[in-house]
């Protein structure tokens with residue numbers, strides 16, 4: 001091949017690569033209308049004679065909690081919109097997409113399975129969904145046992161209806177999943193029950209997803225900043241003492257659940273906290 005032709009071919013290939021890279025990434029936290037958001041917190045209300053599927057929603061733009069017009073199991077709510085790349089992947093495996101589902105209370109993994117099972121007690125009480133493509137990804141920490149259901153578009157387990165549940169979604173860039181993998185392993189002792197992580201994706205995430213690596217020491221709680229795609233800093237919450245008792249007498253249950261969620265996600269911004277606190281106590 002002549003040098004000029006070769007150069008042209010290389011240039012063309014380069015353009016194609018750039019074009020692909022430039023494609024909009026689908027893997028982002030999404031609100032009830034499917035619009036990308038940097039982060040959100042969702043609070044599913046406990047079942048008080050209404051079926052237990054209503055939820056409150058908050059992100060940067062809502063200025064506090066808003067009651068969603070969707071149901072938690074809806075196919076067009078924030079959860080469904082956020083999980084869409086995963087639900088699509090069940091149908092048709094797309095290249096350059098990876099996920100890990102971890103939960104200490106596992107969904108049934110086959111029709112014949114009679115009883116629910118739990119993760120071995122050496123793993124942490126942590127629950128979450130990690131999904132990413134080559135550009136961005138989502139870390140959705142939550143409190144819902146058996147969520148999401150195993151490889152099904154009907155992602156919401158009915159067993160989640162009765163109690164209040166919390167979800168916190170943050171959009172990160174692809175490279176942050178190295179650190180997220182480490183945190184899932186070291187800090188959360190996450191029990192991965194389903195995953196598919198391409199070989200080219202961060203090893204730290206692959207090994208925790210495949211349960212092929214275990215923390216060598218007791219989990220240590222390092223303070224580690226993670227920065228969301230839009231530059232919001234989320235910091236480790238392990239030693240964070242904010243919601244002192246008696247600060248807010250009403251909404252104790254709500255507070256409890258938010259605190260539980262924060263303990264479990266172990267990431268939250270200070271600004272977020274103030275939002276949560278103000279909206280709970282006003």
Ligand SMILES: *[C@@H]1O[C@H](CO)[C@@H](O)[C@H](O)[C@H]1NC(C)=O
Nearest residue numbers: 031032033034035036037061
């Ligand atoms: C979702 O976000 C978009 C863009 O910020 C906004 O226009 C829309 O109103 C939001 N949807 C809901 C249901 O709040």
Ligand SMILES: *[C@@H]1O[C@H](CO)[C@@H](O)[C@H](O)[C@H]1NC(C)=O
Nearest residue numbers: 238240256257259260261263
């Ligand atoms: C969250 O963690 C704090 C400190 O570790 C603890 O005092 C509190 O009881 C925990 N909250 C819940 C709801 O588990």
